Amino acid sequence: MIKPRHRASIGLSLIATVLLGACASPKGELLPPSTSYGSQTTSPDEYNYLIGPGDEVQIFVWRNPEVSQSVTVRPDGKISTPLVEDLQASGKTPTQLARDLEKALETYIRQPIVTVIVAGGIGPYSEQIRVVGQAAKPQAIAYKRKMTLLDVMIAVGGLTEFADGNNAKIVRVVDDQQKEYLARADDLLNDGDINANVDMLPGDILIIPESWF
Numbered sequence: 001m002i003k004p005r006h007r008a009s010i011g012l013s014l015i016a017t018v019l020l021g022a023c024a025s026p027k028g029e030l031l032p033p034s035t036s037y038g039s040q041t042t043s044p045d046e047y048n049y050l051i052g053p054g055d056e057v058q059i060f061v062w063r064n065p066e067v068s069q070s071v072t073v074r075p076d077g078k079i080s081t082p083l084v085e086d087l088q089a090s091g092k093t094p095t096q097l098a099r100d101l102e103k104a105l106e107t108y109i110r111q112p113i114v115t116v117i118v119a120g121g122i123g124p125y126s127e128q129i130r131v132v133g134q135a136a137k138p139q140a141i142a143y144k145r146k147m148t149l150l151d152v153m154i155a156v157g158g159l160t161e162f163a164d165g166n167n168a169k170i171v172r173v174v175d176d177q178q179k180e181y182l183a184r185a186d187d188l189l190n191d192g193d194i195n196a197n198v199d200m201l202p203g204d205i206l207i208i209p210e211s212w213f
Contacts, residue, residue, distance in 0.1 A: 042174060044146050044199055051089050051097060052128075053077055055121025059101065062113040067105070070119065077124075083108050090124050126203050131156045133208035134163035143202040149183055150197045152206060158189055164211035165189065170198075171205040 051057060051073060058070045059081060067082040074080075077090025084104045089097050094116040105112040122128055122142040129152055130140045136157030144151070149170075159165045165186030172179055181198075185208065188196035200206075 042201070044201065047143070047145050047202060048093050049118065050091055050093060050123055050127050051118060052121055052124035053090055055089075055123070056119040057089065057094070057097070058117040058119050060115045060117070061101075061105065061109070062115075064109055064112065067109075073121075091126075094118055123202070129200055129202070129204050129206065131206045131208070133168075134160045134165075134210050135206075135208055136160055143200070147200045148197050149185065149200060149206075150188060152200055153185060153189060159185060159208065162210050164209045168206060168208045170200070171207065172201060173203060 053073050053075050055073045056070060057073065057079065059068055061068045069081060071079045071081055073089045077088060078086045079089045080086060081101070084101060087097075087100060087104060092100070098114040098116040101114045101116070102112050105114070122140065125140075127143055128140040129143050129147070131152060132138050135153075136159065139156060141152065141155050153159070163186070165188075166184045168183040168185045170181045170183050172181065183198065183206065184193065184196035187193040
């Protein structure tokens with residue numbers, strides 16, 4: 001005969017076994033890893049800013065102030081302006097968007113001349129630098145030409161006291177292949193080792209792990 005205390009122990013063991021089994025064998029098909037986060041820019045000198053959702057763009061149409069205005073790029077990456085609806089803006093340079101607007105306005109304006117200025121924004125996700133883990137302020141930041149690891153660390157407020165900065169990794173897509181590079185953030189910030197300052201590229205993900213000691 002099983003005593004009540006033993007029954008309770010057996011019951012708890014069965015529950016734990018069921019829960020562990022559920023965690024170990026999730027139902028449903030797993031999604032493949034994302035491949036859309038990495039930029040193909042391989043040199044800071046080759047970088048050109050791309051417009052992204054949420055960016056504020058100023059559109060100036062020469063001699064046509066009635067169709068010149070500032071608009072915000074919608075979450076779907078498109079903009080709507082007077083005479084032009086649902087024009088794709090995200091993923092284009094300001095110059096490319098200006099040429100597309102000229103083509104769309106040709107139906108209404110003779111030889112339109114358009115200039116596009118980005119007033120503020122962070123660019124598309126594929127161009128942002130994302131910092132996760134043991135940074136003081138993990139966040140996504142807009143890439144700027146010639147940006148380095150030091151610039152990124154200043155933007156996120158440095159490392160936390162629990163960070164294993166010398167085992168940080170930069171995840172980067174090069175020629176459609178995901179690669180990982182070691183980033184010695186602790187040597188750079190705390191020891192002033194300028195040799196640890198490396199170039200960052202649009203689309204980089206900086207992962208700062210927690211120290212085990």
